[in-house]
Amino acid sequence: MEIQYVLDTFFALFAMTLIIFMVPGFAMLEAGLVRTKNVTSVLTVNVMIYAIASLSFLLIGYEIAFGSWEYQSKMSQWAFFLFQMAFVGKVVNIVSGGVSERSRILPLALFTIVVGAFIYPLIVNLTWGANSLSETVFDISGLSDLAGSTVIHSTGGWSLLAAILIMGPRSGRYREGKVKVIPASNIPLVTLGALLLWIGWFGFNGGSVGSISTKESADAVALTILNTNTAGLAGAISGWLLTYYRYKKFDITMILNGALGGLVAITAGPDKYDIYTPILIGAIGGALVIWAVPLFDKFKMDDPVGALSVHLVNGIWGTLAVGIFIDKVSIWSQLKAIVGVAVIVFPISYFVIYTINHFFTLRANDEEQFDGIDSVECGMDAYPEFRRGL
């Protein structure tokens, strides 16, 4: 029906727009979390990721993922493309955030092309997409993952893990068995960024229902957004209580990362739960972040924004949760896909990043890190008039 076509197109554009708010969301979050001497380069990377990943997906990736432009006929193909395109940059954002304060920009830009044109589209092909490569690679199409706990967040997480193993920690971060605390430089930006991500998630998950034009789908969209939000609330509260219990202080970066953890965790199945289960899923998601952040530090996996804890750990947890809480969903299919994505994404990413690193040197050296990536790569201070202390 024409009216359904119109409604679903409009809704996809609405959802896409919300996701695009995640571009400033990630940019502000990361700009706030790093030191001032790395702020400009982090912002540059964020803008370039959006530009490069999206264009790579337009020119190459989309057809790998979905087979053809006419994949969708129930809404405007352009709207469907835009909604799918809005996802791509997020995968690279996860990587770039986790290697910030020590990575050079050009190699990251090259890696962005590979992710946007090939790695992410391959995973989409095997899961949400055309499924044409399932026989060539292997079949994980049994996965139940509404909006990408595995497809987006674990994919980004495994890539990031590869990058961190290759690049090593920021210089001076682990010394004499101790972890040097490096405080976030701008808490309002961290808060703004996390809240924009939160809002973007409504579009991410709500739009992934794929339609709003029937009573059933409208209910599913509304339930999805409600459950998405609830998991974020619960993650924030669990992040708060656990850090408060341990340190007797309110740590807003952990409250916000808890919320993001909850949001990642709910992403695999927000349309399937009743309205109370997301409280549990989100609270566990927040707790996992609080538990994982120091754990990765223990293994000297340096991740300035907590991306491994938020995206990889909770991507796995969220995907399992659908199998645990929803009868119809097989936990073995979920596990198979979790492992499947890992054994595809991690080695490919490792190989690609290793190769790029070989030719272009991904890691800024100690002196450059001391001076800050901004002066080396951008020649531009983020706040040139504010005198620095610390």
Added chain:
Amino acid sequence: MEIQYVLDTFFALFAMTLIIFMVPGFAMLEAGLVRTKNVTSVLTVNVMIYAIASLSFLLIGYEIAFGSWEYQSKMSQWAFFLFQMAFVGKVVNIVSGGVSERSRILPLALFTIVVGAFIYPLIVNLTWGANSLSETVFDISGLSDLAGSTVIHSTGGWSLLAAILIMGPRSGRYREGKVKVIPASNIPLVTLGALLLWIGWFGFNGGSVGSISTKESADAVALTILNTNTAGLAGAISGWLLTYYRYKKFDITMILNGALGGLVAITAGPDKYDIYTPILIGAIGGALVIWAVPLFDKFKMDDPVGALSVHLVNGIWGTLAVGIFIDKVSIWSQLKAIVGVAVIVFPISYFVIYTINHFFTLRANDEEQFDGIDSVECGMDAYPEFRRGL
């Protein structure tokens, strides 16, 4: 009809999303208005209010307000809930903003539970909601208040008044009969926050029409958003002219507070006015802010963000305005509800805050205020690398 159900669900989700932009809106506005030593705690409070108030409303408050989850049948019940949930945190935001720079976080979190689970739902029950408590308490259901000049803004305002009376002013604010001027620390954040609130208001008031799926309701929604915006414009201009006339300077905090005053004032009846009346209502709203801010200081009611002037004074003015300008609306019903909400909210809030204060000490002491709430409560500076002067 199914298509109307779909459209009204979609529209409620759209409006809800706009309101959620008020979460970063309030957070940025308040983070910009307070001194840097209190910025992290203000942000922490804002995020926690959203999490705690929303979850309290989900678990307890909603059923008090509306009687049952199936209250609405013309749109998805989940969308209706989300739209209503988006309001709750705003009431506490009004309180927390007005007591910032001197309040501890934990007692505020406890108060947030009480407002989200009980106080605000009670007022909604008596006005927009189930009306099941009208006989037990008293009947103010004759109130004409589209989106909450009284239900939201006065409720928050009376609670804030109680909090200010109990907590007293920031240390050093009133000394030897003089008011110490404490400048806002970050004007771009103030501006960003106020503009996000402005945009959120389109969802707040437009969504409160409750439907967009007929020609009449579509016209009503569009008129509501037009009039909402116009009152904001007029409030900004009136705030500008009055401060410029008095001080020969452009004071952007007063221009923005004037706009917010105009927006609060229009909120009771934006669907009822012609397109020119909001100019008058908004201009008076802006003027009331300019007049009330120094007045509250005269009475040593210290309100760092001007919340009493914006929300309480204009909540009352906006509610009266509907009675004054709209023939069918009885000014006595409006007055009755204004007084009714006052005599419910003020004493309950006073009692609750007094009790919380007794057990948890809401007010940071002079030394803690001197050091800043951030270091005492959060152990985290908002801008650790910028050297402070002043």
Added chain:
Amino acid sequence: MEIQYVLDTFFALFAMTLIIFMVPGFAMLEAGLVRTKNVTSVLTVNVMIYAIASLSFLLIGYEIAFGSWEYQSKMSQWAFFLFQMAFVGKVVNIVSGGVSERSRILPLALFTIVVGAFIYPLIVNLTWGANSLSETVFDISGLSDLAGSTVIHSTGGWSLLAAILIMGPRSGRYREGKVKVIPASNIPLVTLGALLLWIGWFGFNGGSVGSISTKESADAVALTILNTNTAGLAGAISGWLLTYYRYKKFDITMILNGALGGLVAITAGPDKYDIYTPILIGAIGGALVIWAVPLFDKFKMDDPVGALSVHLVNGIWGTLAVGIFIDKVSIWSQLKAIVGVAVIVFPISYFVIYTINHFFTLRANDEEQFDGIDSVECGMDAYPEFRRGL
């Protein structure tokens, strides 16, 4: 049909809301680009422009542009007005950005009234609007300009050119044949602002299709938003590559200005191109910015935010591009309208600004510029607690 009326009203309100995000967008972009001593005044100007231009359009301009309030019958007239109103302030934003760091606020406010009430409405009348003045003035209604490469961006650009010629450069900007580089004070704000503008553009261009309620119009809207975004991506990448090639550094202000240049360039015809042409149009748009910014400096036309390069140069390029790439569109009609708008807007703006300047002194003197516009006009520092270096 009623349902189409409802859908088109809803869609216009959605698009309008996205455009209003350009208000904080412009405000943050400009606040980030100027020095800290001028940030408060830039923000004040941005808020006042929105208030004054919109109210002038409501009271006077709209009827000049469209003849009557009942111009539109296919959607709510209030929604149509709101969508059109959202454009007005943008024209003045282009001017105010380009003369920032040296302009006084009150004369700008007066000029805003003239643009919002007369100059912009006149151009709309001759192009998108009532066309009632085409015989009196001259006929440029053959122009093909979906969302205002000429009507908005060139109009703002010609006004800005007049203002720059009258006001001259910032004091000390051009000395002994050299251009003094004045770095942006806050790169995160620049990034946030540009990204909000980008998102606003989806509403600007998408909404200009005028309808989403049929399959054809839904496709047109989705294609428009897709092509708009693509041109922005291409502009960013072209801005990046060209500055990197020349300076071996990543210059985020040029990447973002390149994106904005691409967005301006696509604005005349995003509904008409296939999905690959915008890559070319946007890339050329980005290149034009990189080429024009130093060129204007060569002629000592001081434009702190690059507004002439982004809006005027690309407004012209984008309008020509429709004539070049689309067979049905006559390049002569495009040229005629480009010239027509120039010969109307430039002399009128010149006369109005000259007159205002005569009575109110638009330009702050050297000493005032040295102290900063903030202290002279606002008596309020944007960041009073951060110690300044540089």
